[in-house]
Amino acid sequence: xxxxxxxxxxxxxxxxxxxxxxxxxxxxxxxxxxxxxxxxxxxxxxxxxxxxxxxxxxxxxxxxxxxxxxxxxxxxxxxxxxxxxxxxxxxxxxxxxxxxxxxxxxxxxxxxxxxxxxxxxxx
Numbered sequence: 001x002x003x004x005x006x007x008x009x010x011x012x013x014x015x016x017x018x019x020x021x022x023x024x025x026x027x028x029x030x031x032x033x034x035x036x037x038x039x040x041x042x043x044x045x046x047x048x049x050x051x052x053x054x055x056x057x058x059x060x061x062x063x064x065x066x067x068x069x070x071x072x073x074x075x076x077x078x079x080x081x082x083x084x085x086x087x088x089x090x091x092x093x094x095x096x097x098x099x100x101x102x103x104x105x106x107x108x109x110x111x112x113x114x115x116x117x118x119x120x121x122x123x
Contacts, residue, residue, distance in 0.1 A: 002026040002098050002112040009094060009117030012086055016121070020081040022096030022114055029077040033099045036070060036081045037107055038092035038119075045095070045107055049081060052103040059105055063089075086121045094119050 008020040020036065035050040049070035050059040058070055069082040079096055094117050097110035104110060 002029075002032065004096050004098060004112055004114035006094065006096050006114045006117040009119045011120045011122065014087055014121055014123050016086050017082070017084045018086065018119060020083065020094055020096075020117060020119075022079045022081075024077045024079075024098065029072075030074045031100065032112075033101075033103045034070075034072060034079040035097045035099065035104065035107075035110060036079075037095045037097060038090075039095070039116075040092040043092075047105050047107060048094070050103060050105055051079065057103055059103075083119070086119075088121045088123045090119060091121050092119060093117065 003025045005023050012018055033053050036048040037045050038048050039045040048061055048064055051070045051072055055072050067085045072079045096114045098112040099110045
């Protein structure tokens with residue numbers, strides 16, 4: 001089992017920045033690929049970014065490319081999502097997730113999920 005706890009969400013004005021953190025515990029963090037997802041009211045949960053277990057590969061959905069950066073610190077068992085130039089449409093609950101099966105973009109292929117952290121961007 002892997003436990004994930006997100007933090008760092010909040011209210012920010014458009015153009016501002018936030019850094020989300022996801023602390024993990026349980027099985028070795030380095031064995032998992034990690035992803036950040038978000039879900040806005042009335043919408044499906046979508047992938048935002050993903051990082052492979054080695055950190056060598058990253059993925060970003062088109063709407064956040066150039067603004068968000070995913071990274072991981074295996075010594076701290078933590079994955080981060082740096083979010084810059086935030087827009088109102090980034091408002092959502094953000095979830096981190098862990099995949100034991102490799103580098104994945106499909107939410108259905110992630111094995112463990114955090115409880116989510118709210119990000120609200122005001123215009």
